Amino acid sequence: MSWNDKRIEVWVSFMLRTGVLIAAALVLIGGVLYVAQSHGKPSDYREFHGEPAQYSTLTGAATGVRTLQPRSIIMLGLLILIATPVARVGMCVIGFFFERDRLYVAVSGAVLLILLYSLFFHK
């Protein structure tokens, strides 16, 4: 049992690290383009307006990336980053399934559903 748990964790940590690396690279590339294309005064974050749909919905971000907008590239990196823990839980569901641990397939499945709910189903 403990060997299998260990194996799940090793896969998971590899995937997490890869996800973070890709995400950080995209954020950096988008960031360099963003700064290079900016002119004049820096953005003002003193008052909260809420980001437009392009940076606050999954479809908006996807559309922006196709046009290679710098902030959309950053957004894509952020979405990949947010997806890493979700994928981690997904891999645990699979790992527990192979261990034939039904209780923990259910437990990790419940956590996965909560995460997917947060990402896709509200408002």
Added chain:
Amino acid sequence: MSELWFCIIIFVTSLGAGLLGALSGLGGGVVIVPLLTIVFHVDIHYAIGASLVSVIATSSGAAAAYVREGFSNIRVGMFLEIATTLGALFGAWLTTKVPTQAIGIVFGAVLLYSAWVSLKAQHEVITQKADALAMKLRLLGQFPTGHGDQAYVAQRVPLGFGMMWMAGVLSGLLGIGSGAVKVIAMDQAMRLPFKVSTTTSNFMIGVTAAASAGLYLHSGYLAPGLVMPVMLGVLGGSLIGSRLLVKAPVRTLKVVFSLLIIAMGIEMIVNSVRRI
């Protein structure tokens, strides 16, 4: 000041926050949010958005190191994540309903509490007593010590679960990892070994934060231009910090950082109360 300078200053500040967060064991989020709001006058919604993303990056980025040590317990983590993710959803929902001053005051209180916890000497109670609920849920394990493996069984599961829900609420409300509360829930309430608690907590932090991230995204808290320097800075700072941790004089650092955290906590409360 141009956008470039703004990004550089925010990046360097975040690097410092990540470093401080790793060395003090409090996490980058707890440090960067007060800095962004107090020093740079960033609205707290944008600040917690940028912080939450950094928390995910730090947690996922550090995962490999923790797995290698073999202390974390994925069953304990996964079971308690039901509580933290539900709490986080509620906390993130609260940010859209309560006034910003309320978030600021709670944040200040959490800073003061975290400083107190980090200063207080920790005592470890490990037990192998067969708690019925813990046995049923298989919340047990063993961890390597200098002289063989030490077995443990979780105790007081409902209390730990409840505290984890609270940790989730704070994470979602304040955009932090709330690692301090998670560790207390595991090592004090559930009597898990300290090393198991801290490493399992690190694993849980990313999943908890991901539960609020969806709501933050849809509520427009993630400003790409701000998140970019904050996330890269905090991630870099915490990676450097965890390397330095091995050689650093931890006790002295803890006292210095705690005083800093206390000052920021008071400032956040005073600032928020003044704007009511």
